[in-house]
Amino acid sequence: MSLDLHYIDGSPFARIVRILAREHGVVMREIELAEFPPSDSFLDINPLGQVPVMMADGVAHFPTRIAIDALLARVNGPAQGVAATIARPDHRTEDEQDLAVILAMGDALAAHHYAKWAGIGPVxxxxxxxxxxxxxMVRALRTLDWLERRMRNGAFQSGHVSVQDIALAAFILWSESRGRIAWRGRAQMERLVGALEGRASFAATAPRPHQLK
Ligand SMILES: N[C@@H](CCC(=O)N[C@@H](CS)C(=O)NCC(=O)O)C(=O)O
Incomplete structure (x- = not known):
């Protein structure tokens, strides 16, 4: 049973999976792509041309949500206070919605930053x-407001660190290293990031300094 994760340094989407693998002690090979965007040959693996892609026994699992599922399928139960499932049985819709919205916000943030880095202007x-x-950017910031209202005690779910917690922290920390956004001033999020950023799984996956042309 093999797990190989294709990732790009700094990718917050891939970082969620990399953090979960470390927290749960799942043996997973990490294959770093040197090129950004991923090369044409990578489109044969993921036609969307994006990371992460989790190869589980030779089958490509993407986008991120599907890669997370492939990883958690290898986990037996919670470890180090980190949830082994995305949704609590009695809060399924709410928990699924939180993760779906966080990942969609990540797409909006990436699209915003790519447009800025590309120097795109009106033609x-x-x-x-x-x-x-x-x-x-409006979408991302309004989503942060909405997520803030969904949180209690600096977390999305009580009693453990959730996948949602890890995902939101990964996007906020990505923005800190790749292009700051106005996320501070939200007490729940400040508490979440403060609690998670020092964990060994976060330290081991921290983005290297950004290389733009
Ligand atoms: N919605 C996708 C987003 C993944 C994504 O945007 N990955 C970025 C790296 S952070 C990427 O591979 N970008 C290259 C590209 O968009 O061409 C998912 O959930 O997997």
Whole structure:
């Protein structure tokens, strides 16, 4: 039974899976892609051309949610206070929604930052009526407000560190290293990040300094 994770240094999506593997002591080979974006040949593995991709016994698991499921399928129970499942049986819809919204916010943040890094500006009259990059930032910040209201005691679920906690912290810390966003001032999130960033699993997967052309 083999697990191989294709990842890019710094990718917050891949970092969620890498952190979960460390917390649960799952043996998983990590294959770092040197190119960004991933090369054309990687599109044969994931037609979306994105990481993470978890190869589990030769089968490609993507996007992130599916890679997380493939990893957690190898876990027997909670370890080091970290949940082994995404949703509590009695809060299934709420927990699933929290993770889906966090991952969608990650997509918005990435789209915003890519547009800025690419230096994209207007080439024609704006017939859409809004700036998609700015819209993605509005979406991300309003989502942070919404998530803040879903949290209690600096966590999404009581009694353990949830996948949702790890995912949100991974995106916030990505923004700290790749392009700061206005996340501070939200007490629940500050508490969450403060509690998680010192864990060994976070330290071992911290992004290296960013290399832009
Ligand atoms: N929705 C995707 C997002 C993954 C994603 O955006 N990965 C980034 C790295 S953080 C990537 O591979 N970007 C390359 C690209 O978009 O071409 C998922 O959940 O897996």
């Amino acid at each position: 024609d009259r704006n017939r859409l009526g809004f700036d998609p990059a700015e819209r993605n």
